Amino acid sequence: MIGRHLATNGTAAAAASWAGALGQLGGWRHGTGRHPRECRDPPIACQAMSSNRLERLVNLTICLMSTRSYLSLWEIGERVSGYDVGQTEHEQQAFRRMFERDKEALRELGIPVEEGSNTSFRDEVGYRISPGDYALPEIGFDREELAALALANRLWVSAGLSGAGAIALHKLEAVGDETATPPEDLLPRVESPDAAFEPLRQAVRDRRPVRFPYLKAGAAGAQERRVQPWGVVSWHGHWYLAGRDDDRGEMRVFRLSRIRGAVKPAGPPNSVKRPADLDVRAEVVRKATQMAEGEGAERVARLRVRPGAAHALRRRARPGGMSGADRAREGDAAGEGAANDDAGGAEVIEVVFTDLERMAAQVLWHGADVVVIAPPDLRDHVLGRLRARAAAGTGS
Amino acid sequence: MTALGGRLPRLLALVPWLLRHPDSHVADVAAHFGISEKQLTGDIQLLWMCGLPGYLPDDLLDFAFEDDRVSVTDPLTLTRPLRLSAEEATALQVAARALAEVGDLAERDALERAIVKLAVAAPAAPTALDLDVALDTPEGQLATLRSAIEAKVAVHLTYFVESRDELTERDVDPVRVISWGGRWYLDAWCRVAEGFRLFRLDRIRAATVLAEPSSVPVRDTGGEPSDGLYRPSPHDVRIVLELPPASSWVTDVYQMDAVEDLPDGWVRVSLRTADTRPLARLLLSLEAPWRVIEPAGLTELVREIARDAVEQYAS
Numbered sequence: 017m018i019g020r021h022l023a024t025n026g027t028a029a030a031a032a033s034w035a036g037a038l039g040q041l042g043g044w045r046h047g048t049g050r051h052p053r054e055c056r057d058p059p060i061a062c063q064a065m066s067s068n069r070l071e072r073l074v075n076l077t078i079c080l081m082s083t084r085s086y087l088s089l090w091e092i093g094e095r096v097s098g099y100d101v102g103q104t105e106h107e108q109q110a111f112r113r114m115f116e117r118d119k120e121a122l123r124e125l126g127i128p129v130e131e132g133s134n135t136s137f138r139d140e141v142g143y144r145i146s147p148g149d150y151a152l153p154e155i156g157f158d159r160e161e162l163a164a165l166a167l168a169n170r171l172w173v174s175a176g177l178s179g180a181g182a183i184a185l186h187k188l189e190a191v192g193d194e195t196a197t198p199p200e201d202l203l204p205r206v207e208s209p210d211a212a213f214e215p216l217r218q219a220v221r222d223r224r225p226v227r228f229p230y231l232k233a234g235a236a237g238a239q240e241r242r243v244q245p246w247g248v249v250s251w252h253g254h255w256y257l258a259g260r261d262d263d264r265g266e267m268r269v270f271r272l273s274r275i276r277g278a279v280k281p282a283g284p285p286n287s288v289k290r291p292a293d294l295d296v297r298a299e300v301v302r303k304a305t306q307m308a309e310g311e312g313a314e315r316v317a318r319l320r321v322r323p324g325a326a327h328a329l330r331r332r333a334r335p336g337g338m339s340g341a342d343r344a345r346e347g348d349a350a351g352e353g354a355a356n357d358d359a360g361g362a363e364v365i366e367v368v369f370t371d372l373e374r375m376a377a378q379v380l381w382h383g384a385d386v387v388v389i390a391p392p393d394l395r396d397h398v399l400g401r402l403r404a405r406a407a408a409g410t411g412s
Numbered sequence: 413m414t415a416l417g418g419r420l421p422r423l424l425a426l427v428p429w430l431l432r433h434p435d436s437h438v439a440d441v442a443a444h445f446g447i448s449e450k451q452l453t454g455d456i457q458l459l460w461m462c463g464l465p466g467y468l469p470d471d472l473l474d475f476a477f478e479d480d481r482v483s484v485t486d487p488l489t490l491t492r493p494l495r496l497s498a499e500e501a502t503a504l505q506v507a508a509r510a511l512a513e514v515g516d517l518a519e520r521d522a523l524e525r526a527i528v529k530l531a532v533a534a535p536a537a538p539t540a541l542d543l544d545v546a547l548d549t550p551e552g553q554l555a556t557l558r559s560a561i562e563a564k565v566a567v568h569l570t571y572f573v574e575s576r577d578e579l580t581e582r583d584v585d586p587v588r589v590i591s592w593g594g595r596w597y598l599d600a601w602c603r604v605a606e607g608f609r610l611f612r613l614d615r616i617r618a619a620t621v622l623a624e625p626s627s628v629p630v631r632d633t634g635g636e637p638s639d640g641l642y643r644p645s646p647h648d649v650r651i652v653l654e655l656p657p658a659s660s661w662v663t664d665v666y667q668m669d670a671v672e673d674l675p676d677g678w679v680r681v682s683l684r685t686a687d688t689r690p691l692a693r694l695l696l697s698l699e700a701p702w703r704v705i706e707p708a709g710l711t712e713l714v715r716e717i718a719r720d721a722v723e724q725y726a727s
């Protein structure tokens with residue numbers, strides 16, 4: 017083993033600019049060959065700790081791809097640069113462990129390291145990588161498709177997954193001649209995930225039960241929950257976990273921002289049972305909607321609203337309940353320019369609601385701009401709370 | 413993933429990529445891979461040391477440089493990219509699906525074609541989505557706004573300012589459309605406010621594309637919206653409140669500077685706002701008790717609003 021190959025060992029020189037690096041590489045390329053003496057001290061830092069291993073892993077990959085027959089552990093140790101099979105039992109053990117770790121690292125990346133034997137007579141295990149199994153199928157993605165995927169991958173910039181997506185895009189680009197250039201006018205971003213996101217995502221992937229302290233909405237303190245995680249979903253700006261709550265014996269949806277503390281394993285990997293036909297997203301949307309909107313029969317509130325105010329409630333108003341002025345205003349707002357806020361007199365609108373308390377909160381937010389005409393229980397509730405606040409002025 | 417896990421996929425992807433994109437400018441390659449030129453140099457240097465057993469010059473990966481351009485001259489076995497890992501395929505599939513479901517998007521057909529191809533390219537990836545993103549569908553104006561951005565023209569907006577319960581009129585120079593936290597926003601230079609503002613698409617009641625060209629000043633923040641969309645201003649008032657468990661949902665909805673658990677199960681929250689009136693409206697709407705720690709006038713403002721409202725019922 018000669019040449020530039022030895023040059024990385026133990027170098028910790030300062031980094032150089034591209035120009036310097038090019039000059040150096042050019043010098044090597046046009047020099048008298050890649051003799052160790054010439055390139056023992058390249059001017060570029062090689063991140064000494066990890067680059068030896070990276071180099072070894074690249075060499076191992078290339079070597080195993082170039083062989084048709086299975087290479088034994090010892091053949092690999094003798095041939096692939098970066099290994100030393102050693103003399104003593106202790107050294108040989110160290111080599112075995114090093115190879116095992118490397119093999120796992122390659123498999124984690126999806127590199128198909130095959131195990132097998134060259135003949136049926138020998139039972140010594142060997143290794144190889146089939147180039148056909150290694151390679152991405154030759155599926156061409158056109159420029160539009162790559163641009164669209166690059167745009168989609170921007171979703172993950174805030175969630176730390178864009179690196180994986182970017183590598184995937186580079187791979188897709190390398191089975192065609194196009195590059196992925198996303199449009200600049202659109203920036204989709206998923207919300208930054210909470211601390212629990214990464215451990216839960218891994219737990220879902222590994223089918224591993226978890227436990228975590230959870231602060232239920234309205235509860236005074238966090239409680240430990242034991243959950244078989246089924247899926248992690250982003251919806252309406254929040255991350256949710258859906259899974260089977262083992263203490264309650266049924267499916268529950270948890271908002272990640274309410275997890276107060278570490279997510280810990282509560283069982284071995286591959287022990288989570290997930291219903292085969294489960295639509296995790298649909299479950300999350302259903303439960304989260306219940307959490308947000310409450311359940312109950314639909315009722316109608318008649319409200320007197322001040323002109324030029326209560327725009328959000330007007331949007332929810334039933335068409336039939338509006339005065340002519342309201343309909344004109346909504347028509348305006350939907351299309352042809354500014355609404356006229358100077359129309360005289362209050363207007364009456366009708367709004368459908370299910371939860372009395374939530375409806376009261378929406379009315380109260382508008383202060384003097386919205387008055388409840390009916391139903392009486394909503395009117396009394398709102399007025400009672402207004403009086404209490406007006407008198408006490410404090411929250412208590 | 414470890415630091416190693418991030419770089420090895422890149423190293424292996426770089427060789428076939430350069431093979432299909434020969435004579436690429438070094439700066440372009442670095443930018444495309446999202447790394448510095450120094451990192452790219454380091455990657456190529458490392459790869460340049462790698463090759464087949466024997467490790468004689470002809471056994472090694474080889475690159476050619478001309479001016480500031482780079483090519484692979486000997487890729488050895490790395491002629492084609494490694495198939496997608498489950499993580500990589502999931503990242504693209506989930507994101508593509510989320511975006512394809514957004515109605516009204518010009519890229520929709522391309523996304524749907526890409527999703528089908530991804531399923532073929534990475535058949536090993538799980539089809540049941542462990543990870544899923546449901547983006548909200550923007551109401552109405554998305555296509556109009558994107559066409560204005562592309563044409564580089566200004567737009568007139570009728571915009572509902574919810575915190576003041578007001579419909580406003582203004583001309584803006586649109587920059588881009590952002591989806592964030594389940595909502596869609598127009599990022600634009602507002603000619604009335606003379607600053608960059610984010611307009612929620614569901615509160616844009618009307619958008620009219622104008623004939624005049626847009627003129628967007630250079631942004632000093634580097635152009636990327638920061639996490640969260642709140643932009644502090646020196647005129648902001650600091651608010652400190654104490655809320656009981658029943659009202660702790662407020663911390664999910666409003667962006668807080670700090671949330672502190674108190675011994676009695678209450679939380680103490682602090683936030684900044686330019687206008688205390690919307691906050692007074694919020695406090696009035698809360699059923700459970702609350703305490704204002706600062707500013708002193710906020711409690712009185714709530715009382716005033718409540719008194720005005722009570723009078724409406726008397727009339």
